[in-house]
Amino acid sequence: MENHILAERIANAIMMDNSFKGHYLVVEGQKDYKVFSKFIDHVNIRIKEAFGFEKVKLVLQILTERGFSNKIGIIDADFSRILEIEHNLEGLFLTDYHDIEVMIIKTKSLESVLRTFISNTKLQSFEKEKGKTIQELVMELGSEIGFLKLANKVYDLGLVFKPHNPEGNQIDYKDFIDRNSFSYHGKSQLIRTSINYSRNKSSRLKTELEITNALDEIAKQTFEIHDLVNGHDLSNILFLLMKKTLASRNKMLTDFNSVEDCLSLAYDYEDFKETELYKTTKLYAARQSTKLWR
Numbered sequence: 001m002e003n004h005i006l007a008e009r010i011a012n013a014i015m016m017d018n019s020f021k022g023h024y025l026v027v028e029g030q031k032d033y034k035v036f037s038k039f040i041d042h043v044n045i046r047i048k049e050a051f052g053f054e055k056v057k058l059v060l061q062i063l064t065e066r067g068f069s070n071k072i073g074i075i076d077a078d079f080s081r082i083l084e085i086e087h088n089l090e091g092l093f094l095t096d097y098h099d100i101e102v103m104i105i106k107t108k109s110l111e112s113v114l115r116t117f118i119s120n121t122k123l124q125s126f127e128k129e130k131g132k133t134i135q136e137l138v139m140e141l142g143s144e145i146g147f148l149k150l151a152n153k154v155y156d157l158g159l160v161f162k163p164h165n166p167e168g169n170q171i172d173y174k175d176f177i178d179r180n181s182f183s184y185h186g187k188s189q190l191i192r193t194s195i196n197y198s199r200n201k202s203s204r205l206k207t208e209l210e211i212t213n214a215l216d217e218i219a220k221q222t223f224e225i226h227d228l229v230n231g232h233d234l235s236n237i238l239f240l241l242m243k244k245t246l247a248s249r250n251k252m253l254t255d256f257n258s259v260e261d262c263l264s265l266a267y268d269y270e271d272f273k274e275t276e277l278y279k280t281t282k283l284y285a286a287r288q289s290t291k292l293w294r
Helices: 002-016 030-036 053-065 100-105 109-117 120-130 134-155 187-198 208-219 231-245 256-266 276-287
Strands: 023-027 045-049 071-075 092-094
Touching (some): 023 030, 023 053, 030 256, 071 276, 092 276, 109 256, 134 187, 134 231
Parallel strands (some): 023 045, 023 071
16 A cells, blocks of 8 residues: 555656656666666656656556556566566566666676776686686576575565665675685575574564475576576675675775666666667657657
8 A cells, every 4th residue: 555655646746747748767766767867868758766666567557547658667577587477567668687787787887897896917817716707606696596586486485685774784695605715605504594684574484494495496497597686686796706705995895885886887878778678668769759768
């Protein structure tokens, strides 16, 4: 009910703005706002944050019911492709991969951010030692918690992976990733860390054995890794890598938020133009007789 009330308020604000005759781009939150505001056509488009995946959908539904057609919505795909969930809403589009951060990390933006905080010599030495690129290593570690998050969604395990409030304590990634060797401590440590974090936050937490069995079932399956990994996890893992494993002393590197901010800044228009999200939304906007992207 609260989500619907908030969505109503956002829809009301859009419809009451008589000074603007263009289209509204409705997005989930601030990170999306930061990225897409760099690329929109500011004459024809205004961005509105809906503060959540479901609220974007609700805002679009309410606007459609009221006959307001000047809107486009973008949400993170999350596990939609893996779980074959359809979002049949006019004007609603999904990110190419799990979320916008995964889209960014797949591009040269990651290398740009890494070189902001770590010397080229240290990066090359680390990748040579590991026999893999940093992107590959980060994706592999991200997939471990990705499997658990997917199992949590499919089997309703009662696990919680983020604080109720943005300023709350995050799950501690170094509890299941070794900060020195940048290696995975294993599923048992990941599960115990997740259970401990979820205590007092969830009323339906399953037992460690039930969670382990569910994770094992999910891990038997093969998924496209970019649909499985979560950008929030990747940002935290990158922070751990740069701050702890590679010992960056750059004062701008304060937490995972600083990583996400830098990735957003590094993501350029040419990379975005290569995405399916850009191509499909551009065509849709043209059919609506407007210009979405600059």
